[in-house]
Amino acid sequence: MATNDLPPVVRRIIHVDMDAFYASVEQRDNPELRGIPLAVGGSRARGVVAAASYEARKFGVHSAMPSVTARRKCPELVFVKPRFDVYRAVSRQIHDIFARYTTLIQPLSLDEAYLDVTEPLLDRGSATAIAEEIRAAIRAETGLTASAGVSYNKFLAKMASDHRKPDGLFVITPRMGPAFVETLAIGKFHGVGPATAAKMNRLGIHNGHDLRQQTREFLQHHFGKAGDYYFNVARGVDNRPVNPDRTRKSVGAETTFERDLIVWEDAVPAMAPLFSKVWEIVAKSGRGGRTVTVKVKYADFRQITRSRSCAPPLASLEMFEEIGLELLRPVFPAPEGVRLLGVTISNFDDDTRSHPAQLALTLG
Ligand SMILES: [Mg+2]
Numbered sequence: 011m012a013t014n015d016l017p018p019v020v021r022r023i024i025h026v027d028m029d030a031f032y033a034s035v036e037q038r039d040n041p042e043l044r045g046i047p048l049a050v051g052g053s054r055a056r057g058v059v060a061a062a063s064y065e066a067r068k069f070g071v072h073s074a075m076p077s078v079t080a081r082r083k084c085p086e087l088v089f090v091k092p093r094f095d096v097y098r099a100v101s102r103q104i105h106d107i108f109a110r111y112t113t114l115i116q117p118l119s120l121d122e123a124y125l126d127v128t129e130p131l132l133d134r135g136s137a138t139a140i141a142e143e144i145r146a147a148i149r150a151e152t153g154l155t156a157s158a159g160v161s162y163n164k165f166l167a168k169m170a171s172d173h174r175k176p177d178g179l180f181v182i183t184p185r186m187g188p189a190f191v192e193t194l195a196i197g198k199f200h201g202v203g204p205a206t207a208a209k210m211n212r213l214g215i216h217n218g219h220d221l222r223q224q225t226r227e228f229l230q231h232h233f234g235k236a237g238d239y240y241f242n243v244a245r246g247v248d249n250r251p252v253n254p255d256r257t258r259k260s261v262g263a264e265t266t267f268e269r270d271l272i273v274w275e276d277a278v279p280a281m282a283p284l285f286s287k288v289w290e291i292v293a294k295s296g297r298g299g300r301t302v303t304v305k306v307k308y309a310d311f312r313q314i315t316r317s318r319s320c321a322p323p324l325a326s327l328e329m330f331e332e333i334g335l336e337l338l339r340p341v342f343p344a345p346e347g348v349r350l351l352g353v354t355i356s357n358f359d360d361d362t363r364s365h366p367a368q369l370a371l372t373l374g
Pocket residue numbers: 027028029030031121122
């Protein structure tokens with residue numbers, strides 16, 4: 011790390027991202043699924059595509075798409091159920107590969123991580139050489155392909171890994187950074203979701219070039235704290251460190267109702283989006299949560315919580331919903347009125363994350 015008597019170091023960051031991760035694991039493990047449009051996820055009415063194979067993507071099928079829509083776009087689409095235990099095991103494998111090169115590993119989800127290799131444990135002469143070695147090791151040891159982006163900050167490394175997908179590598183040097191950002195469509199910016207992209211478009215911002223024309227004050231006015239981030243990344247600047255200790259202790263969602271709820275029949279549909287939202291975040295992170303907590307706030311602001319833990323981590327949205335609804339059932343009917351309901355998953359196993367954080371701590 012840079013100290014006071016040394017000039018600031020240009021950081022070397024790698025972003026590694028497995029290609030169509032869940033779908034590729036399924037195709038690896040079942041030859042019958044290879045070469046066909048495949049979706050991992052539930053095929054039922056309320057199901058959502060968790061991952062789509064590249065064959066399915068040609069039809070416009072992508073992750074987070076409702077299964078009903080996916081099937082309409084691609085009638086021959088084959089659905090398979092996710093096997094999170096297998097994905098977690100592969101995630102540990104790739105994490106072990108990363109750990110050969112650096113202790114500064116920040117997983118974003120089961121199949122994606124930032125690595126700071128400014129001062130690597132194994133020096134290969136350049137971050138690019140390390141990234142190529144990691145991709146080769148992943149292929150040899152897991153039978154799966156990964157793409158990598160190499161740059162001088164997290165934002166550009168992330169954008170770079172997407173640039174030559176699948177099975178590709180792309181490097182953005184400090185000289186290339188600002189020009190690369192100029193051409194990026196605003197919806198491609200990491201940290202700009204669909205709602206923000208729509209708002210940017212309404213403000214006349216369609217790409218990095220447009221974003222760069224805006225003042226910091228303008229962006230802060232319209233986007234609050236995120237405005238600063240947008241102002242910086244539009245210039246290829248991102249000083250966020252690779253942070254190996256980023257574990258959230260719980261993931262929850264709650265909603266306040268316009269009219270107080272009294273009967274169970276109204277509570278069940280009100281809870282459905284909360285379960286989906288929380289489950290989506292937890293499933294994406296790949297962490298196994300064991301405790302479900304529901305929160306009830308009555309019209310008089312009195313609040314209660316009810317929790318239950320299970321021995322193996324929650325395996326599905328259905329299991330999560332079942333436990334959550336069981337906890338909530340005795341609360342209704344609630345003649346005094348319920349103004350808010352919430353649900354949380356906590357007590358994560360975190361086996362893929364606790365090691366690098368501890369290691370980084372002991373090395374200071
Ligand atoms: Mg991926």
